[in-house]
Amino acid sequence: MAIQATCRQIGDVSILDFSGKITLGEGSALLRKTVRGLIDGGQKKIIISLYDVDYIDSSGIGELVSAYTTVKNASGELKLLHLTKRVHDILQITRLFTVFDVQSDEDTAIHAFR
Amino acid sequence: MSAKTQRIEVTLETLLESVDLAESISMRIAEAAGFSEEELHKIGMAVREGVINAYNYGNQQDRRKKILMTVELDTENMIVRVRDQGKGFELHEIPNPLEEENLLRTSGRGLFLMRAFMDKFDVHTAPGGGAELVMIKKLPDKDSGNGTHQPE
Numbered sequence: 001m002a003i004q005a006t007c008r009q010i011g012d013v014s015i016l017d018f019s020g021k022i023t024l025g026e027g028s029a030l031l032r033k034t035v036r037g038l039i040d041g042g043q044k045k046i047i048i049s050l051y052d053v054d055y056i057d058s059s060g061i062g063e064l065v066s067a068y069t070t071v072k073n074a075s076g077e078l079k080l081l082h083l084t085k086r087v088h089d090i091l092q093i094t095r096l097f098t099v100f101d102v103q104s105d106e107d108t109a110i111h112a113f114r
Numbered sequence: 115m116s117a118k119t120q121r122i123e124v125t126l127e128t129l130l131e132s133v134d135l136a137e138s139i140s141m142r143i144a145e146a147a148g149f150s151e152e153e154l155h156k157i158g159m160a161v162r163e164g165v166i167n168a169y170n171y172g173n174q175q176d177r178r179k180k181i182l183m184t185v186e187l188d189t190e191n192m193i194v195r196v197r198d199q200g201k202g203f204e205l206h207e208i209p210n211p212l213e214e215e216n217l218l219r220t221s222g223r224g225l226f227l228m229r230a231f232m233d234k235f236d237v238h239t240a241p242g243g244g245a246e247l248v249m250i251k252k253l254p255d256k257d258s259g260n261g262t263h264q265p266e
Contacts, residue, residue, distance in 0.1 A: 024166055025130050058163055058227055062220035069218060086155070093230055094223055095212050 003027040005034045013045045013110050014038050015081075019052030022060030031060070035067040035078075044076035045113045049106070051082035056090055068099060077101075081109050119188045126165065126181040128173040136183050137162040140194060143185050147192055148254050156231035157192070157251055163224040164196035164247045172198025172245050190253055191233075197246040205237045 003020035016034055021027050031048075038046055048067065050056075056064075064080070071078040079101045083091065091097050103109035124139060126132035140161040141154050149157065165181060173179040179199040186193040209216050211223045229235040234250040 023162075024133060057159065057166065058221070058224040059166065061223055065218055066220045090227075094226070095217060099217055
Protein backbone atom coordinates (compact mmCIF):
# COMPACT_ATOMS: atom_id res chain seq x y z
CA MET A 1 0.00 0.00 0.00
CA ALA A 2 1.37 3.41 -0.97
CA ILE A 3 2.16 5.70 1.93
CA GLN A 4 -0.25 8.53 2.61
CA ALA A 5 -0.32 11.29 5.18
CA THR A 6 -3.12 13.65 6.09
CA CYS A 7 -2.94 16.45 8.61
CA ARG A 8 -5.70 17.52 11.01
CA GLN A 9 -5.61 20.47 13.36
CA ILE A 10 -7.34 20.29 16.73
CA GLY A 11 -6.74 23.54 18.57
CA ASP A 12 -2.99 24.03 18.60
CA VAL A 13 -2.30 20.31 18.13
CA SER A 14 -1.40 18.95 14.68
CA ILE A 15 -2.31 15.33 14.06
CA LEU A 16 -0.61 13.51 11.21
CA ASP A 17 -2.48 10.37 10.15
CA PHE A 18 -0.22 8.00 8.26
CA SER A 19 -1.29 4.96 6.31
CA GLY A 20 0.85 2.48 4.42
CA LYS A 21 4.46 1.49 4.91
CA ILE A 22 7.10 3.76 6.40
CA THR A 23 10.15 2.35 4.72
CA LEU A 24 13.30 3.40 2.91
CA GLY A 25 12.38 5.76 0.08
CA GLU A 26 8.92 7.26 -0.28
CA GLY A 27 7.60 6.49 3.20
CA SER A 28 10.57 7.87 5.09
CA ALA A 29 10.74 10.91 2.80
CA LEU A 30 7.05 11.72 3.32
CA LEU A 31 7.40 11.50 7.09
CA ARG A 32 10.42 13.81 7.02
CA LYS A 33 8.72 16.30 4.70
CA THR A 34 5.43 16.52 6.62
CA VAL A 35 7.04 16.93 10.04
CA ARG A 36 9.51 19.47 8.66
CA GLY A 37 6.61 21.36 7.07
CA LEU A 38 4.71 21.57 10.35
CA ILE A 39 7.77 22.79 12.23
CA ASP A 40 8.54 25.36 9.54
CA GLY A 41 4.92 26.51 9.85
CA GLY A 42 5.42 27.14 13.55
CA GLN A 43 3.61 24.10 14.94
CA LYS A 44 4.95 22.88 18.28
CA LYS A 45 2.53 20.16 19.30
CA ILE A 46 2.54 17.23 16.91
CA ILE A 47 0.95 13.80 17.09
CA ILE A 48 1.89 11.12 14.58
CA SER A 49 -0.91 8.58 14.32
CA LEU A 50 0.22 5.20 13.02
CA TYR A 51 -3.12 3.39 13.13
CA ASP A 52 -2.83 2.29 9.50
CA VAL A 53 0.91 1.63 9.50
CA ASP A 54 1.67 -2.04 9.97
CA TYR A 55 5.14 -2.00 8.52
CA ILE A 56 8.17 0.08 9.37
CA ASP A 57 11.80 -0.71 8.60
CA SER A 58 15.04 0.63 10.08
CA SER A 59 14.88 3.63 7.76
CA GLY A 60 11.37 4.46 8.95
CA ILE A 61 12.43 4.04 12.57
CA GLY A 62 15.35 6.37 11.92
CA GLU A 63 12.94 8.90 10.44
CA LEU A 64 10.71 8.73 13.53
CA VAL A 65 13.78 9.40 15.68
CA SER A 66 14.72 12.27 13.37
CA ALA A 67 11.18 13.68 13.71
CA TYR A 68 11.50 13.48 17.48
CA THR A 69 14.76 15.45 17.53
CA THR A 70 13.54 17.94 14.89
CA VAL A 71 10.46 18.75 16.98
CA LYS A 72 12.39 18.82 20.23
CA ASN A 73 15.06 21.13 18.77
CA ALA A 74 12.26 23.50 17.79
CA SER A 75 11.10 23.50 21.45
CA GLY A 76 8.10 21.41 20.45
CA GLU A 77 6.69 18.09 21.57
CA LEU A 78 5.99 14.94 19.57
CA LYS A 79 3.74 12.06 20.52
CA LEU A 80 3.02 8.77 18.78
CA LEU A 81 -0.54 7.48 18.69
CA HIS A 82 -2.29 4.21 17.86
CA LEU A 83 0.65 1.91 17.23
CA THR A 84 -0.09 -1.33 15.45
CA LYS A 85 1.32 -4.47 17.04
CA ARG A 86 4.22 -4.68 14.61
CA VAL A 87 5.26 -1.07 15.05
CA HIS A 88 4.80 -1.43 18.81
CA ASP A 89 7.03 -4.52 18.85
CA ILE A 90 9.74 -2.82 16.80
CA LEU A 91 9.81 0.20 19.11
CA GLN A 92 9.96 -2.13 22.06
CA ILE A 93 12.89 -4.25 20.88
CA THR A 94 14.82 -1.16 19.79
CA ARG A 95 14.19 0.44 23.22
CA LEU A 96 12.60 3.47 21.58
CA PHE A 97 9.61 3.15 23.88
CA THR A 98 11.88 4.83 26.42
CA VAL A 99 12.29 7.80 24.05
CA PHE A 100 8.82 8.39 22.61
CA ASP A 101 5.65 9.38 24.40
CA VAL A 102 3.33 6.67 23.06
CA GLN A 103 -0.42 7.12 23.48
CA SER A 104 -3.34 4.87 22.63
CA ASP A 105 -6.18 7.38 22.91
CA GLU A 106 -6.40 10.55 20.82
CA ASP A 107 -8.13 12.74 23.42
CA THR A 108 -5.64 11.68 26.07
CA ALA A 109 -2.77 12.41 23.68
CA ILE A 110 -4.11 15.88 22.89
CA HIS A 111 -4.55 16.75 26.55
CA ALA A 112 -1.15 15.35 27.49
CA PHE A 113 0.71 18.26 25.90
CA ARG A 114 2.20 20.67 28.36
CA MET B 115 25.73 -28.92 -0.82
CA SER B 116 23.65 -32.07 -0.34
CA ALA B 117 21.20 -33.40 -2.89
CA LYS B 118 18.33 -32.24 -0.66
CA THR B 119 19.51 -28.65 -0.58
CA GLN B 120 17.66 -26.24 -2.84
CA ARG B 121 19.43 -23.04 -3.76
CA ILE B 122 18.32 -19.87 -5.50
CA GLU B 123 20.75 -17.16 -6.50
CA VAL B 124 19.65 -13.67 -7.53
CA THR B 125 21.85 -10.84 -8.75
CA LEU B 126 20.25 -7.53 -7.80
CA GLU B 127 20.98 -4.09 -9.15
CA THR B 128 22.03 -1.47 -6.62
CA LEU B 129 18.62 0.17 -6.76
CA LEU B 130 15.99 1.02 -4.18
CA GLU B 131 13.58 -1.32 -5.97
CA SER B 132 15.90 -4.25 -5.23
CA VAL B 133 15.03 -3.96 -1.54
CA ASP B 134 11.34 -4.75 -2.15
CA LEU B 135 12.24 -7.41 -4.73
CA ALA B 136 14.58 -9.27 -2.38
CA GLU B 137 12.02 -9.12 0.42
CA SER B 138 9.32 -10.47 -1.85
CA ILE B 139 11.46 -13.33 -3.18
CA SER B 140 12.59 -14.42 0.28
CA MET B 141 9.04 -14.33 1.63
CA ARG B 142 7.75 -16.51 -1.20
CA ILE B 143 10.45 -19.07 -0.56
CA ALA B 144 9.77 -18.95 3.18
CA GLU B 145 6.06 -19.38 2.57
CA ALA B 146 6.73 -22.44 0.40
CA ALA B 147 8.91 -23.79 3.20
CA GLY B 148 5.92 -23.61 5.56
CA PHE B 149 6.72 -20.67 7.81
CA SER B 150 3.86 -18.94 9.63
CA GLU B 151 2.71 -15.46 8.66
CA GLU B 152 4.54 -13.88 11.59
CA GLU B 153 7.77 -15.68 10.72
CA LEU B 154 7.37 -14.68 7.06
CA HIS B 155 7.21 -11.08 8.20
CA LYS B 156 10.38 -11.46 10.25
CA ILE B 157 12.29 -13.20 7.46
CA GLY B 158 11.16 -10.65 4.88
CA MET B 159 12.14 -7.78 7.12
CA ALA B 160 15.55 -9.27 7.94
CA VAL B 161 16.28 -9.75 4.22
CA ARG B 162 15.01 -6.26 3.53
CA GLU B 163 17.44 -4.86 6.09
CA GLY B 164 20.26 -6.94 4.60
CA VAL B 165 19.68 -5.53 1.14
CA ILE B 166 19.26 -1.98 2.49
CA ASN B 167 22.65 -2.45 4.15
CA ALA B 168 24.19 -3.60 0.86
CA TYR B 169 22.50 -0.82 -1.12
CA ASN B 170 23.30 2.05 1.26
CA TYR B 171 26.45 1.16 3.15
CA GLY B 172 28.13 -1.60 1.14
CA ASN B 173 27.68 -0.43 -2.44
CA GLN B 174 27.03 3.19 -1.39
CA GLN B 175 24.20 3.38 -3.96
CA ASP B 176 26.75 2.88 -6.75
CA ARG B 177 24.71 1.46 -9.65
CA ARG B 178 27.80 -0.12 -11.21
CA LYS B 179 27.95 -2.54 -8.29
CA LYS B 180 25.75 -5.57 -7.73
CA ILE B 181 24.10 -7.24 -4.76
CA LEU B 182 24.12 -11.01 -4.73
CA MET B 183 21.42 -12.77 -2.74
CA THR B 184 21.31 -16.52 -2.29
CA VAL B 185 18.64 -18.46 -0.48
CA GLU B 186 19.21 -22.08 0.48
CA LEU B 187 16.78 -24.54 1.94
CA ASP B 188 18.34 -27.62 3.44
CA THR B 189 16.65 -30.20 5.61
CA GLU B 190 16.80 -27.98 8.71
CA ASN B 191 17.33 -24.36 7.80
CA MET B 192 16.59 -21.49 5.49
CA ILE B 193 19.89 -19.72 4.87
CA VAL B 194 19.98 -16.29 3.26
CA ARG B 195 23.21 -14.64 2.16
CA VAL B 196 23.40 -11.04 0.99
CA ARG B 197 26.72 -10.01 -0.52
CA ASP B 198 27.78 -6.54 -1.61
CA GLN B 199 30.78 -5.15 -3.45
CA GLY B 200 31.78 -2.59 -0.85
CA LYS B 201 34.66 -2.45 1.59
CA GLY B 202 33.25 -4.88 4.15
CA PHE B 203 33.05 -4.29 7.89
CA GLU B 204 33.57 -5.95 11.22
CA LEU B 205 30.45 -6.62 13.25
CA HIS B 206 32.12 -5.60 16.52
CA GLU B 207 32.83 -2.14 15.10
CA ILE B 208 29.12 -1.34 14.76
CA PRO B 209 27.69 0.66 17.68
CA ASN B 210 25.03 -1.09 19.73
CA PRO B 211 21.76 0.76 18.96
CA LEU B 212 20.35 -0.20 22.36
CA GLU B 213 22.98 1.74 24.29
CA GLU B 214 21.65 4.92 25.84
CA GLU B 215 24.01 7.16 23.88
CA ASN B 216 22.90 5.59 20.57
CA LEU B 217 19.12 5.66 21.04
CA LEU B 218 18.71 8.94 19.16
CA ARG B 219 20.87 7.91 16.22
CA THR B 220 18.86 7.91 13.02
CA SER B 221 20.67 4.89 11.56
CA GLY B 222 22.37 1.72 12.71
CA ARG B 223 19.40 -0.50 13.59
CA GLY B 224 19.35 -2.71 10.50
CA LEU B 225 21.93 -5.21 11.70
CA PHE B 226 20.24 -5.37 15.08
CA LEU B 227 16.89 -6.18 13.46
CA MET B 228 18.42 -8.93 11.29
CA ARG B 229 19.86 -10.51 14.41
CA ALA B 230 16.59 -10.13 16.29
CA PHE B 231 14.42 -11.63 13.56
CA MET B 232 16.58 -14.58 12.52
CA ASP B 233 17.93 -17.49 14.56
CA LYS B 234 21.55 -16.89 13.58
CA PHE B 235 23.25 -13.91 12.04
CA ASP B 236 26.85 -13.30 11.06
CA VAL B 237 28.96 -11.13 8.80
CA HIS B 238 31.77 -12.50 6.69
CA THR B 239 34.20 -10.92 4.28
CA ALA B 240 33.08 -11.85 0.80
CA PRO B 241 35.56 -12.95 -1.87
CA GLY B 242 36.74 -9.68 -3.37
CA GLY B 243 36.37 -7.77 -0.14
CA GLY B 244 32.69 -6.87 0.28
CA ALA B 245 30.49 -7.90 3.16
CA GLU B 246 28.47 -11.10 3.18
CA LEU B 247 25.60 -11.13 5.64
CA VAL B 248 24.48 -14.62 6.60
CA MET B 249 21.03 -15.11 8.13
CA ILE B 250 19.71 -18.48 9.21
CA LYS B 251 16.20 -19.44 10.23
CA LYS B 252 15.35 -22.92 11.43
CA LEU B 253 12.62 -24.49 9.34
CA PRO B 254 9.28 -25.01 11.09
CA ASP B 255 8.74 -28.37 12.68
CA LYS B 256 6.33 -30.16 10.34
CA ASP B 257 5.24 -32.64 12.99
CA SER B 258 4.33 -30.22 15.77
CA GLY B 259 2.98 -27.55 13.48
CA ASN B 260 4.95 -24.92 15.38
CA GLY B 261 5.55 -21.90 13.21
CA THR B 262 3.89 -23.46 10.22
CA HIS B 263 1.40 -21.74 8.02
CA GLN B 264 -2.12 -22.90 8.82
CA PRO B 265 -4.37 -22.60 5.80
CA GLU B 266 -7.87 -21.36 6.59
